[in-house]
Amino acid sequence: MKRRDFLRSTTAFSAPMFVPSTVFASANQPGANERVRVGIAGLGGRASWILRNEDLPGAEIVAVADCFEPRCDQMVAEISKSRPELRAERWKKYPDIRKMLDSEKLDAVFVETTCHARVWCMMHALAAGCDVYGEKPLALTIEEGRILVEAARKSGRILQTGTQQRSMPINAYCSKLIREGAIGKVKEAIVYNFEGPAVWQPQAAQPIPKGLNWDLWTNQVELRPYHKSLQFRWSNYEAYDGGGQSWGVSGWGTHSLDQVQCALGTDDTGPVKISPGDEDARGWPGVTMQYENGTLLRLIGQRHTMEDLGAIFRGEKGNIEILRGHARANPSELLKDAPADTPGGPKESVPHIANFIDCVRTRKKPAADAETGHRATTVCHLINICRKLGRELQWDPRAEKFVNDEIANGLISRPRRKGYELPTV
Numbered sequence: 001m002k003r004r005d006f007l008r009s010t011t012a013f014s015a016p017m018f019v020p021s022t023v024f025a026s027a028n029q030p031g032a033n034e035r036v037r038v039g040i041a042g043l044g045g046r047a048s049w050i051l052r053n054e055d056l057p058g059a060e061i062v063a064v065a066d067c068f069e070p071r072c073d074q075m076v077a078e079i080s081k082s083r084p085e086l087r088a089e090r091w092k093k094y095p096d097i098r099k100m101l102d103s104e105k106l107d108a109v110f111v112e113t114t115c116h117a118r119v120w121c122m123m124h125a126l127a128a129g130c131d132v133y134g135e136k137p138l139a140l141t142i143e144e145g146r147i148l149v150e151a152a153r154k155s156g157r158i159l160q161t162g163t164q165q166r167s168m169p170i171n172a173y174c175s176k177l178i179r180e181g182a183i184g185k186v187k188e189a190i191v192y193n194f195e196g197p198a199v200w201q202p203q204a205a206q207p208i209p210k211g212l213n214w215d216l217w218t219n220q221v222e223l224r225p226y227h228k229s230l231q232f233r234w235s236n237y238e239a240y241d242g243g244g245q246s247w248g249v250s251g252w253g254t255h256s257l258d259q260v261q262c263a264l265g266t267d268d269t270g271p272v273k274i275s276p277g278d279e280d281a282r283g284w285p286g287v288t289m290q291y292e293n294g295t296l297l298r299l300i301g302q303r304h305t306m307e308d309l310g311a312i313f314r315g316e317k318g319n320i321e322i323l324r325g326h327a328r329a330n331p332s333e334l335l336k337d338a339p340a341d342t343p344g345g346p347k348e349s350v351p352h353i354a355n356f357i358d359c360v361r362t363r364k365k366p367a368a369d370a371e372t373g374h375r376a377t378t379v380c381h382l383i384n385i386c387r388k389l390g391r392e393l394q395w396d397p398r399a400e401k402f403v404n405d406e407i408a409n410g411l412i413s414r415p416r417r418k419g420y421e422l423p424t425v
């Protein structure tokens with residue numbers, strides 16, 4: 001079967017005692033009429049896209065940080081010319097997120113760094129009392145993700161994961177249809193197969209570029225000799241990500257897998273069995289996962305375009321395919337009241353960013369909170385661990401451990417390099 005064949009309101013009171021506390025400004029909680037002061041950590045590919053193409057409604061960027069200092073200068077210079085409304089010439093520039101957090105009175109931080117440094121940066125931001133927008137995948141390991149969730153919970157800070165399909169109206173609408181039984185019990189969810197990470201092979205050392213703090217860039221990982229492929233293609237390698245290149249498991253694969261979690265209503269849990277399948281023509285093993293209620297999640301076939309970052313849901317009473325910003329269904333009447341599609345490309349992430357900024361003000365739960373992001377990222381890790389071991393695994397999503405499998409449980413966490421332990425929140 002071919003994949004494409006499937007088809008605030010505000011209540012006013014006269015007495016001041018009834019005015020909501022969110023109207024007034026307080027430390028690290030802006031008033032309803034104030035702009036949220038934002039810092040951005042990491043100015044690589046994703047941050048560049050956001051600054052060039054997206055908007056931060058109701059927020060003001062006041063500072064940027066990157067351990068490769070030339071990026072700060074280059075980004076400020078570029079955005080000053082291309083988007084003068086962002087007033088980039090006023091941004092303060094820092095070579096270390098910790099210096100930015102110490103020096104600026106920020107309400108929120110966008111953490112757009114490498115995956116292996118991401119949780120460390122987010123934990124520092126939470127410890128500084130900031131709300132956080134953290135890119136996906138949320139964490140390098142399952143253990144790291146759980147630590148982050150508990151830190152966000154204990155601190156009372158808002159944490160939004162950058163899985164923007166959660167905030168696309170058509171995606172949210174169709175997910176709700178499925179959760180509420182429009183197609184009956186879901187027998188299986190099908191997503192395209194994604195590539196896993198490669199293992200870094202030692203290369204001859206290259207000169208460290210001027211302005212790059214290689215120790216800080218390396219963060220928790222073993223301090224290897226500098227090589228430009230590590231700095232600029234880090235997401236290819238398992239020491240730094242879980243297959244974060246575009247069509248990798250924890251790269252764009254996170255969007256598809258998060259779409260499954262959303263539609264199945266499993267944001268606080270996950271599959272219980274993971275089984276490896278046959279390799280496809282590219283040499284990527286297929287994977288089948290089973291949830292506690294019997295629903296299967298299958299990774300099969302090759303993708304076509306970026307719009308295919310979604311999933312097919314096959315139910316007892318019909319099928320719905322949720323793609324990136326649009327959907328198809330059989331019977332088609334399932335979508336008769338669906339909202340308009342979300343066009344891809346520039347501005348597609350604005351609703352998700354706006355949801356985060358609104359939650360900074362209102363203290364409401366965001367569309368993709370820490371637990372949600374952690375559970376979707378965990379699915380990515382389970383796929384990679386299953387492929388690595390090449391055998392079926394039993395997973396306990398409540399304990400977040402493999403059942404009677406010491407070898408697999410040894411892959412839930414990794415040792416951290418001295419000096420880059422996670423800060424206490």
